[in-house]
Amino acid sequence: MIEKEVNPHFEDFLFDWEQKFQFLVGGYGSSKSYHVALKIILKLLEEKRTALVVREVYETIRESCFALFEELIIDLELENSIKAVTSPMQIRFPNGSKIIFKGMDKPQKLKSIHNVSLIWLEECSEIKYEGFKELIGRLRHPVLKLHMILSTNPVDEGNWTYSHFFIKNKAQEDEVVFLDDEKLYEKRTVVVGDTYYHHSTADDNLFLPESYIQELEKTKVYDLDFYRVARKGRFGVSGTKVLPQFESKPHDEVMAEIKAIYRPMYRAGMDFGFEESYNALLRMAIDDKNKVLYIYWEYYSKKKDDPEIADDLQEFAATKEKVKGDSAEPKTIYYLRKRGLNITGAYKPKGSRLQNTKKVKRFHRIVCSDKCPNTIRELKNLTYKKDKQGNTIYDEFNIDPHTFSAVWYGLDDYEVVDLKDKKEKVKAIKELGL
Missing domain, CATH: 3.40.50.300 (P-loop containing nucleotide triphosphate hydrolases)
Known part of the structure; x- marks a missing residue:
């Protein structure tokens, strides 16, 4: 005993x-x-x-x-x-x-x-x-x-x-x-x-x-x-998170927050894929005053040809909702437009990956509906890649985040400007006497 x-x-x-x-x-x-x-x-x-x-x-x-x-x-x-x-x-x-x-x-x-x-x-x-x-x-x-x-x-x-x-x-x-x-x-x-x-x-x-x-x-x-x-005893992400402000919430709570926004700005962006990559289309809402990005709807598929994608997205054709897509796929954009979608290519100059990443990072919060599981999976623990010397590569990531690309394209004609940026612009204008 x-x-x-x-x-x-x-x-x-x-x-x-x-x-x-x-x-x-x-x-x-x-x-x-x-x-x-x-x-x-x-x-x-x-x-x-x-x-x-x-x-x-x-x-x-x-x-x-x-x-x-x-x-x-x-x-x-x-x-x-x-x-x-x-x-x-x-x-x-x-x-x-x-x-x-x-x-x-x-x-x-x-x-x-x-x-x-x-x-x-x-x-x-x-x-x-x-x-x-x-x-x-x-x-x-x-x-x-x-x-x-x-x-x-x-x-x-x-x-x-x-x-x-x-x-x-x-x-x-x-x-x-x-x-x-x-x-x-x-x-x-x-x-x-x-x-x-x-x-x-x-x-x-x-x-x-x-x-x-x-x-x-x-x-x-x-x-x-x-x-x-040491304290919580939990596994975590190795490396630096790209979007530490990302959070997921129940769909009803997300929609209630969007409803409370004064003059919300709505955007939709789409990345294209087929064999290995995915098609990712996101609906987003922006609280410009508080610098909050909401993601409340997703379409995520692969191994579908253009007619199948067009069939899946007929609700966009019916509403003429504006979509910004990957301009590297002009044939797909052309076909979807023929099928009634109001889709155009996003501007992709050299270095746009880094600039788009910085743009998204400027949001104070990024809130995603739990009805967007693929977006949560890709963005919640998205980290930067490192080179052989251990240096961070700020426009490459640990995975190929298709939903992140969709966010980029959807925000193509929107710029996140915080209070500090506004003050600096006003100051510059005054100094120039404009």
């Missing part, structure tokens, strides 16, 4: 062995590593198993995972029966179970491991994806059920842990969703297929000093990205 006080958020996790994979992600000080180590000790006391504990660099194990097991063994008053051996690093149990420790920086040493039925990848985001797949191959036993536990602080959505366990190719046309991470943050624990997901933050660790949490809170002032990872 072992008595040990644990954090309530981890109670079910300690004894849940239903799934093959158990993925724990959380912020600093959430106690996820502590509870993983405790879970493994309890399992190996119950069943004779060989467990493998892995980090990317072997030298980091002694002061982290190995020290944690030693601390727990003493805390549980089991040091007389469970032995921690330092050379080679092993934890040996009285029933023949053992824990061995390896680093992925010495992969040749993994080849000598046999009958491993339980693997813990600590700080798994630091381990390479090829290493993760290699470890899956090392997980085998003729009788015992196999388990792999992965624990990590979240990094960015470009890491393999996100694409493997959450969303693969996010915001791309071949996107595959295993689990929306936002659902995990809401539910805290989720089971999908053969994977158990667990999310935790410092608030879940009842043994943590309040001063530690206060220090984490302070990071919100000077490092939002670190705050997201």
